[in-house]
Amino acid sequence: MSPSRTAAPGGVRRAHAGDHGGVHCSELRTAISARVDDERPPPGVGEAVLDAHLRDCAECRSWSERARRLRILAAGLDLD
Ligand SMILES: [Zn+2]
Numbered sequence: 001m002s003p004s005r006t007a008a009p010g011g012v013r014r015a016h017a018g019d020h021g022g023v024h025c026s027e028l029r030t031a032i033s034a035r036v037d038d039e040r041p042p043p044g045v046g047e048a049v050l051d052a053h054l055r056d057c058a059e060c061r062s063w064s065e066r067a068r069r070l071r072i073l074a075a076g077l078d079l080d
Contacts, residue, residue: 025060028053032064036071 023045031045032054041050054061 023053028060033067036067
């Protein structure tokens with residue numbers, strides 16, 4: 001057996017957080033921030049998709065929490 005053909009050490013797979021069955025976190029986050037702002041979500045990302053993703057993806061969950069808190073903070077500034 002020749003060891004000349006070695007696979008990439010550490011695995012070839014790039015652990016790229018952000019892909020969940022075809023729905024990308026970046027798309028979801030657009031929808032999340034739209035929802036936080038009481039705006040219409042982008043086409044293709046329904047409430048059900050959003051909720052399912054939030055259930056699966058801890059990163060987006062904390063992202064959405066942050067977005068909500070920022071929104072509350074911004075509302076609290078009471079700019080007039
Ligand atoms: Zn996500």
